[in-house]
Amino acid sequence: MSGSAVTAFLESGVRFATPLAYAALGELVVERAGVINIGLEGAIICGAFGALIAAGTGSAVLGFAGAALVGMMISAIFAFFVVTLRTDQIITGTAMSMLGLGLTGTLYRTMYGTGGASLHIATIAPVPVPGLSAIPVLGPSLFDQPVVTYALYAIAPALAWWFYRTTGGLALRAVGEHPEAARAAGISPSRVQWAALLFGGAMGGISGGTLVLAQVGTFAEGMSAGRGFIAIAIVVLGRWTPFGVAGAAFVFGAASALQTLAQTMGWAMPYQLPLAFPYVLTLVLLASTRARTAAPAALGQRAG
Amino acid sequence: MSVLARIVRSQIGASAIAALLALAIVALVVAAGGYDIARAASALWNGSVGSSYSFFSGTLVRATPLIIVGLAVAVAFQAGVLNIGAEGQLLAGAAATVAAGLALSAWPGWLSIPIELAAGMLAGAAWASVAAVLKRSFGVLEVISTLMLNFVALYMVSYLVRGPLEEPTHTYPETLRLAESARLPVIIPGQRLHLGFTLAVLLAIVAWWFMRSTVAGFRIRAVGAGPAAAASAGRVSVDRVVFRTFLASGALAGLGGAVQVTGVTYKLCELISPGYGYTAIAVALLARLNPLAVIVAGIFFGALEAGGAGMQRDAGVPSGFVYVIEALVILGVLAVDRVRTYAGARSAAVPGESAA
Numbered sequence: 214m215s216g217s218a219v220t221a222f223l224e225s226g227v228r229f230a231t232p233l234a235y236a237a238l239g240e241l242v243v244e245r246a247g248v249i250n251i252g253l254e255g256a257i258i259c260g261a262f263g264a265l266i267a268a269g270t271g272s273a274v275l276g277f278a279g280a281a282l283v284g285m286m287i288s289a290i291f292a293f294f295v296v297t298l299r300t301d302q303i304i305t306g307t308a309m310s311m312l313g314l315g316l317t318g319t320l321y322r323t324m325y326g327t328g329g330a331s332l333h334i335a336t337i338a339p340v341p342v343p344g345l346s347a348i349p350v351l352g353p354s355l356f357d358q359p360v361v362t363y364a365l366y367a368i369a370p371a372l373a374w375w376f377y378r379t380t381g382g383l384a385l386r387a388v389g390e391h392p393e394a395a396r397a398a399g400i401s402p403s404r405v406q407w408a409a410l411l412f413g414g415a416m417g418g419i420s421g422g423t424l425v426l427a428q429v430g431t432f433a434e435g436m437s438a439g440r441g442f443i444a445i446a447i448v449v450l451g452r453w454t455p456f457g458v459a460g461a462a463f464v465f466g467a468a469s470a471l472q473t474l475a476q477t478m479g480w481a482m483p484y485q486l487p488l489a490f491p492y493v494l495t496l497v498l499l500a501s502t503r504a505r506t507a508a509p510a511a512l513g514q515r516a517g
Numbered sequence: 518m519s520v521l522a523r524i525v526r527s528q529i530g531a532s533a534i535a536a537l538l539a540l541a542i543v544a545l546v547v548a549a550g551g552y553d554i555a556r557a558a559s560a561l562w563n564g565s566v567g568s569s570y571s572f573f574s575g576t577l578v579r580a581t582p583l584i585i586v587g588l589a590v591a592v593a594f595q596a597g598v599l600n601i602g603a604e605g606q607l608l609a610g611a612a613a614t615v616a617a618g619l620a621l622s623a624w625p626g627w628l629s630i631p632i633e634l635a636a637g638m639l640a641g642a643a644w645a646s647v648a649a650v651l652k653r654s655f656g657v658l659e660v661i662s663t664l665m666l667n668f669v670a671l672y673m674v675s676y677l678v679r680g681p682l683e684e685p686t687h688t689y690p691e692t693l694r695l696a697e698s699a700r701l702p703v704i705i706p707g708q709r710l711h712l713g714f715t716l717a718v719l720l721a722i723v724a725w726w727f728m729r730s731t732v733a734g735f736r737i738r739a740v741g742a743g744p745a746a747a748a749s750a751g752r753v754s755v756d757r758v759v760f761r762t763f764l765a766s767g768a769l770a771g772l773g774g775a776v777q778v779t780g781v782t783y784k785l786c787e788l789i790s791p792g793y794g795y796t797a798i799a800v801a802l803l804a805r806l807n808p809l810a811v812i813v814a815g816i817f818f819g820a821l822e823a824g825g826a827g828m829q830r831d832a833g834v835p836s837g838f839v840y841v842i843e844a845l846v847i848l849g850v851l852a853v854d855r856v857r858t859y860a861g862a863r864s865a866a867v868p869g870e871s872a873a
Contacts, residue, residue: 249660251601300851303599303660307798308847315840322835323550434837442664449661483680485672492665496647499662500655513658 222467222474223354228428230466231362232257232420234459236444237451238368239416241458244448245376246409247389247402247511251306252291253417254441255313260284260418262317264425265432268334276334277361277422284418285411287313292410296403302513310441318434336430337361359427361419365459372455385409389509417441446495452507465491529810531857532803535849536817543842547834557832564827565820571827574709578781580819582607582773582793584717587800587811588724589769595728595806596762597741602648602663603770604794605670606641610771611778612674613640615692615785616682618778622696629699634775641771642764644670649763653756659763667794675787682785691786701780713776717815720769724808737762770794796822799843802850818843 236257243250250256260280267279291309294300325332337359345356376382384405387395392402420440425432443465450465451458471487474480548554559567565576586603593600600606614637621629648666651657675690677683682692701711728734739747740758747753773793778785800818804810825839 251660251664294848294851298852298855300855303601304798304802304847305851307601307795308844308851311795311799311840311847312844315837315842315844318837319546319550319835319841322837323552439668442668445661446665446668483676485676485679489669489672492668496651496657496662496665499657500651508658513660 218474218478220350220353222470223351224357225473226463226467226470227354227358227362228466229469230462231358231365231427232423233440233443233447233465234365234369234462235361235416235423236420236440237447237458237462238365238372238455239413239420240444241448241451241453241455242372242385242416243409243413244453244512245385245389245509246406247392247509247514248295248406248410249302249306249445249513250288250291250309250410250413251303251445252287252309252313252441253306253413253444254310254437254439255291256284256287256309256414256417257421257424257441258313258317258435258437259287260421261425261432261436262321262421263418264422265321265332265334268426273337273426276426277419280418280422280425281415282418284416284421285414288410288414288417291414292407296406296410314435314437317432321432321434332431334425334430337427359423361423361427369455369459376455386509389511392511392514417444420444443491446492449508450491450495450498453509454507464494531853532805532810532814532850535853536803536846538849538853539842539845542845543838546841547838550834552832552834557828557834560827560831560834561824563824563831565824570708571823573705575823575826576816576820577710577714578819579822580815581711581714581717581780582777582790583797583800583818584721584812584815585713585776586770586773586793586797587804587815588717588721588808589766589773590797590801591804591806591808591811592724592728592737592769593762593766594801595741596737596759597744598759598763598766599660600645600648600663600763600766600770601660601798602645602666602794603766603773603797604790604792605663605667606644606767606770607774607777607790607794608667608670608674609644609774610637610641611774611789612677612682612785613637613771614775614778615695618695618699619682619693622699624698626698626700626702630701630779633699633779634772637771637775637778638768639771641774642768644771645763645767649760649767652763653760671787674785674789678785678787689786692784694783695779699779700783701776709781711776711780713780716776718812720772721808721812724811728808770797773797796843799847802847 236253240250240253260283263283264276264280268276287309291305294305295302339357339359342356346352376386384395384400387398387400388402388405395402421437424436429436447461447465448458451461468487468491472484475482475487476484544554547557564571566572586607589603590600614633617636618629618633621632644666648659648662651662652659678690678692684691684693701713703709703711704715728738736747736753736758739751739753740755744755748755774790777789782789796818800811800814803817804814821842822839825836828834828838829836
């Protein structure tokens with residue numbers, strides 16, 4: 214395999230990983246607050262649709278803002294049920310995924326008819342970073358990407374700093390580990406979980422917005438294609454830490470890139486193999502003790 | 518006590534209220550979308566129950582896998598096992614059934630069909646056993662593991678229909694069709710309704726009797742209601758009950774896939790399930806995990822899906838709308854449940870309560 218093939222592989226790996234990383238970093242914050250949002254898929258597809266609507270103004274920035282806003286709105290419904298009404302997280306999340314997929318599909322057909330596929334939005338172009346993008350092999354893959362990807366390079370370290378160096382981050386982790394102790398320390402678990410879910414919804418929305426505004430250039434029904442569920446796997450594979458999650462997002466992105474590469478190179482390998490591999494890896498990792506102790510202790514439990 | 522309060526307090530009443538609430542919101546959304554609501558309603562009616570063909574060949578055919586997989590989810594949730602991997606178990610069951618059916622195409626139906634269905638159940642149980650072992654031996658949350666396994670199953674089916682099981686001309690990513698003898702017989706002449714529906718109803722009755730009247734069924738409910746209490750007071754081996762229920766749930770979901778391929782599609786392809794495993798969660802929940810009620814809830818969702826197809830055909834309402842209805846039914850049940858709890862009604866059997 215030539216150097217340019219490696220570059221192309223890494224470049225597309227980072228491209229596939231970008232929407233996954235947004236959704237997974239958002240889910241990471243949610244899970245550290247003790248909530249599993251299986252409805253993340255709904256937030257992503259709603260974000261994609263919000264981006265489509267908001268990008269009608271001609272501004273990509275407004276497109277991303279719209280994506281984040283719509284993602285937050287759908288996440289707010291989830292938060293109302295799970296945190297305020299204290300309903301079961303898994304069942305509510307399943308409903309939110311169905312709601313997001315069904316609602317966006319219906320609205321899209323209603324607003325744009327069945328010929329909506331011709332709808333095109335100019336995607337934001339990659340912006341090469343002067344100097345860095347000239348680094349052999351790694352440069353083009355890491356530093357010749359759209360601005361949304363660069364933002365991730367700041368968001369992951371910022372989250373790590375916030376988790377472990379601020380009282381806000383401490384409160385978040387306390388709620389996820391031991392809500393009763395957090396409450397005794399004067400922290401309101403429900404307020405923390407609401408905030409985490411709004412953040413997670415915005416990140417999920419941006420994930421969908423990235424698909425529309427930076428990659429595909431249009432909306433398609435069900436275009437989230439399971440990324441919300443993949444993001445949950447990424448959080449596990451990343452062992453509930455910001456850098457781990459960013460790395461795990463790249464593993465899943467690289468798996469998609471490997472599948473494309475295998476097809477173009479004509480490798481004698483079922484293309485489903487690299488696609489299924491990250492899930493199997495996550496399962497194996499789950500069975501190891503270190504992964505399980507990394508999980509927030511109160512994850513998935515209904516607030517008391 | 519007012520009549521309204523009495524209705525809210527009964528389990529059936531609460532489910533009915535949730536379903537009605539969902540349908541009311543649906544009517545509002547359809548009207549807001551600028552669709553002709555009378556036309557949409559009549560299309561929904563005609564597509565689901567308006568004629569004997571739409572009822573037997575539309576609604577009940579769609580209800581069949583929903584009832585069987587709904588039972589799989591209900592039984593698991595009763596034991597506090599949050600099996601959201603019914604979709605993957607269904608796919609594994611469908612794949613094994615088709616493989617067995619193709620291999621046994623020369624055999625008489627009375628011999629090959631039971632083997633096909635058994636292969637489906639075994640495969641479903643085997644698929645669930647991965648998550649069950651991870652849970653028992655390593656304490657892995659089944660919510661995450663079954664979700665992962667759904668994706669692995671999806672890629673496995675994709676590989677099978679493009680690889681070892683692909684039809685010989687390699688034109689379409691699907692298997693050969695099962696021989697006539699390897700298919701479930703139609704039970705009403707001129708309709709598409711097959712023996713799988715009879716099987717689904719019988720299974721629901723058996724499951725209802727089992728959960729209600731046997732010691733094993735009582736243990737499942739005891740473990741679901743409170744694992745610690747079941748272990749100390751009832752001397753129940755919680756791990757064993759959870760493990761076995763998990764496998765039984767997988768077997769039922771696998772049977773759902775088996776019945777679908779032997780009764781409806783007669784072949785394996787990538788889109789063999791439009792998310793039955795996920796809709797089944799809504800079915801089980803609406804039925805309050807009661808196996809007999811699963812029949813009613815399964816037919817209700819079967820009617821919605823058949824009617825949804827009719828709405829798209831005759832009134833132009835996008836078929837994705839059915840998912841909105843299903844989601845609203847789930848949220849409606851959850852919300853009505855919480856209202857009942859706040860109102861001080863006796864605590865209801867809420868799925869997952871035990872897992873909290």
